[in-house]
Amino acid sequence: MSWIPHTVIQPYQVLSQRTSIVWTIGGSDSGAGAGIQADIQAINGLRARDAAPGSTLAVAQACSIITTVTAQNSESTSDVLAVPLDMLEQQWMQLLADMPPAVIKISLLASPSQVEWLADQLDSWPAGLPRPLVIYDPVAIASSGDVLTAEPILESVKQELLRHIDVLTPNSHEVLAMTGIALLFSGDMQRAYDKFREYGVKSVLFKGGHIGQLMDVELTETHVMDAWSNGDCWRYCLSAKVETKHGHGTGCSFAAALASGLAQGYALEDAFAIAHAYVQQGLKAAVAQGKGPGPVLHLGWPTHWQDFPRTANDLCELDLPTQGFAPCPSDLGLYPVVNSPEWLERLLQLGVKTIQLRAKDLSDGAAEPLVIRAIELGRKYQARVFINDYWRLAIKHQAYGVHLGQEDLDDANIEEIASAGIRIGLSTHGYFEMLRAAALKPSYLAVGHIYPTTTKNMPSTPQGLTKLQQQVSLLKSVLPTVAIGGIDWPRAKQVRATGVASIAVVRALTQAEDVEVATAQWLGLVGAGALQ
Numbered sequence: 001m002s003w004i005p006h007t008v009i010q011p012y013q014v015l016s017q018r019t020s021i022v023w024t025i026g027g028s029d030s031g032a033g034a035g036i037q038a039d040i041q042a043i044n045g046l047r048a049r050d051a052a053p054g055s056t057l058a059v060a061q062a063c064s065i066i067t068t069v070t071a072q073n074s075e076s077t078s079d080v081l082a083v084p085l086d087m088l089e090q091q092w093m094q095l096l097a098d099m100p101p102a103v104i105k106i107s108l109l110a111s112p113s114q115v116e117w118l119a120d121q122l123d124s125w126p127a128g129l130p131r132p133l134v135i136y137d138p139v140a141i142a143s144s145g146d147v148l149t150a151e152p153i154l155e156s157v158k159q160e161l162l163r164h165i166d167v168l169t170p171n172s173h174e175v176l177a178m179t180g181i182a183l184l185f186s187g188d189m190q191r192a193y194d195k196f197r198e199y200g201v202k203s204v205l206f207k208g209g210h211i212g213q214l215m216d217v218e219l220t221e222t223h224v225m226d227a228w229s230n231g232d233c234w235r236y237c238l239s240a241k242v243e244t245k246h247g248h249g250t251g252c253s254f255a256a257a258l259a260s261g262l263a264q265g266y267a268l269e270d271a272f273a274i275a276h277a278y279v280q281q282g283l284k285a286a287v288a289q290g291k292g293p294g295p296v297l298h299l300g301w302p303t304h305w306q307d308f309p310r311t312a313n314d315l316c317e318l319d320l321p322t323q324g325f326a327p328c329p330s331d332l333g334l335y336p337v338v339n340s341p342e343w344l345e346r347l348l349q350l351g352v353k354t355i356q357l358r359a360k361d362l363s364d365g366a367a368e369p370l371v372i373r374a375i376e377l378g379r380k381y382q383a384r385v386f387i388n389d390y391w392r393l394a395i396k397h398q399a400y401g402v403h404l405g406q407e408d409l410d411d412a413n414i415e416e417i418a419s420a421g422i423r424i425g426l427s428t429h430g431y432f433e434m435l436r437a438a439a440l441k442p443s444y445l446a447v448g449h450i451y452p453t454t455t456k457n458m459p460s461t462p463q464g465l466t467k468l469q470q471q472v473s474l475l476k477s478v479l480p481t482v483a484i485g486g487i488d489w490p491r492a493k494q495v496r497a498t499g500v501a502s503i504a505v506v507r508a509l510t511q512a513e514d515v516e517v518a519t520a521q522w523l524g525l526v527g528a529g530a531l532q
C-alpha cells in the first residue's frame with residue numbers, strides 16, 4: 001500500500017518501501033542526550049533487522065538537517081545559534097538530490113523565517129518524488145517546563161507548518177501553549193485534537209508523562225499514557241511509569257523511534273507501540289552522564305515483553321477484566337479453518353486435532369445447527385473445535401473455544417466468555433493489536449496475515465516472516481501463538497522456523513489437489529498439537 005498524503009491517516013497504514021531514509025531536521029545538542037544526536041541514535045538504533053538476522057525489512061537510515069547549534073550539557077544551555085537559511089537550503093538540496101526521505105522528522109526550529117523556509121520547501125515538494133510522511137515534534141517546552149521555542153515561532157508554526165504535518169507529537173505543555181487547552185480530563189484531548197485539526201494537522205500523538213495526570217483515568221497516576229488520534233479513532237499505549245530523574249531526550253527519542261518504525265514498514269499504530277517500548281526500555285536503563293539528568297539510553301530493538309505497553313482503542317478497555325481465559329496447549333499443531341461440519345469431519349477423520357468452524361455471515365438461528373454439529377464432532381474425535389464469530393452459541397453449547405477478531409472485541413461480552421470457562425483465540429495483525437489482545441489474557445493469539453491471501457479481504461498489509469518471528473519470540477513465555485494467512489505448503493517450513501507452534505490454513509487444505517495427501521504432509525510437518 002502506498003502512502004496517500006492529505007487523506008486521513010489510518011492506524012494500520014504502512015509506508016511504501018521505496019526508501020527507508022529518515023531526515024531529522026532540528027538542533028544539535030552538544031551533550032548528545034537530545035536533539036539531532038538522540039534522533040540519529042534512535043533512528044539507526046531501532047533497526048528491526050539487527051534484532052532479526054536474515055530479515056528482508058528495510059534498514060532505517062538517518063540523515064540530518066541542522067537548524068540550530070546549541071552549547072549545552074546536562075545542567076544548562078549557554079548559547080543557541082540559528083543556522084542561516086542558505087545553509088539550511090544547501091543541506092536540504094544535497095539530501096534531496098541523492099537521498100530522498102520516506103519520513104521527515106522535524107523538531108527544533110530557531111526562528112519564524114526558518115519555519116517559513118521549511119513550509120516553502122514542503123509546499124514545493126518535487127512532483128516526481130513521492131511525498132514523505134512528516135512528523136513534527138514541537139520541542140517548544142521541555143518536560144521541565146523550560147521554554148525552548150519562543151511564542152512568535154509557535155505562531156508561524158501554526159500558520160505555516162502545521163498543515164504539512166501528518167503526525168504531531170506534543171507534550172501537554174506544548175498542547176497548552178499551542179491550543180490554550182490544559183489536558184486535565186480525557187475529553188480535553190479530543191478538544192485539543194479538534195483545535196490542531198483546524199490548523200490542518202492530520203493526526204496528533206499526545207506524548208505521555210504529563211497526560212499521566214488526567215483526572216478521570218484512574219490508572220494514569222501510576223502509569224504513563226500516549227494517545228494518538230486521526231479524528232476517526234483513538235489509539236492508546238499505557239505503561240507503568242519509570243521512576244527516574246534521567247529522562248533527557250525522551251521526547252526526541254520517542255518521535256525519532258516512531259519515524260524509524262514507519263520508515264521500516266511498520267504500520268502507524270505498530271510503530272507507535274514499538275516507539276513507546278523503545279523509550280520505556282531506555283528510561284529503565286538511564287543513568288547520569290554529567291552532573292544533571294542523564295539521557296534516555298539507546299538500546300536497540302526492544303525485545304522484552306515487560307517494556308511493551310498495554311494498548312487500547314478506547315479508554316473503557318482499561319476497565320476490562322484481565323483475569324484470563326481457560327488455557328489451551330501451547331502447541332495446537334495444524335489448525336485448519338473450514339466453513340462447514342462436512343469439512344470438519346473430513347479433516348478430523350484424517351487426524352486433525354485442532355480445527356475451526358468459520359461459517360460467515362449467518363444469523364445465530366441459521367448458524368446454530370452447524371455449531372451444534374461441529375461441537376459434537378469435536379467430542380466424537382476428541383479434538384479442539386473453535387467456533388468463529390458465534391460466541392453466544394459457543395457458550396450455549398459449551399464449545400472447546402471461540403475465535404474472535406479485533407472488531408468483535410468491541411461488541412462481544414468478554415466477561416461472559418471468560419466465566420463460561422471456554423477458550424478464546426484472538427486475531428491480531430501487528431504489534432498494536434497483539435498488545436491489545438494480550439491484555440485480555442486469551443488462550444492463544446493468531447498472528448496474521450503473514451502472506452497475501454485471497455480467502456479474506458484484509459485492510460492491513462501482510463506481515464511477513466520477520467514480523468511474525470519478532471512477535472512469536474516476544475510472546476514465547478506469555479501466550480501460545482498461531483500463524484495464519486496465505487500459508488501454503490512451499491512456505492510452511494519457513495513459517496515453522498520462526499518458532500510459531502501452530503499454523504492455521506484455509507486454502508492449503510480446502511483447495512488441495514489431494515486433501516488426504518496434503519493433510520498428511522502438513523500433519524507430518526506441524527503435528528496435530530499436544531494431546532488434550
Ligand SMILES: Cc1ncc(COP(=O)(O)OP(=O)(O)O)c(N)n1
Pocket residue numbers: 335337356358388389403404405406408425426427446447448456482484504
Ligand atoms: C486462527 C485464526 N486466526 C485468525 C482468524 C480471523 O478471524 P477474524 O479476525 O474473526 O476474521 P474472520 O475469520 O471472522 O473473517 C481466524 N478465523 N482464525
Ligand SMILES: Cc1nc(C(=O)O)sc1CCOP(=O)(O)O
Pocket residue numbers: 337427428429447448449450452453454455456484485486487504505506507508
Ligand atoms: C480467515 C483469515 N484470517 C486472517 C487473519 O490474518 O486474521 S487471514 C485469513 C485467511 C486465511 O486463509 P488462507 O490460508 O487461505 O490464506
Ligand SMILES: [Mg+2]
Pocket residue numbers: 388389403404405408
Ligand atoms: Mg470472526
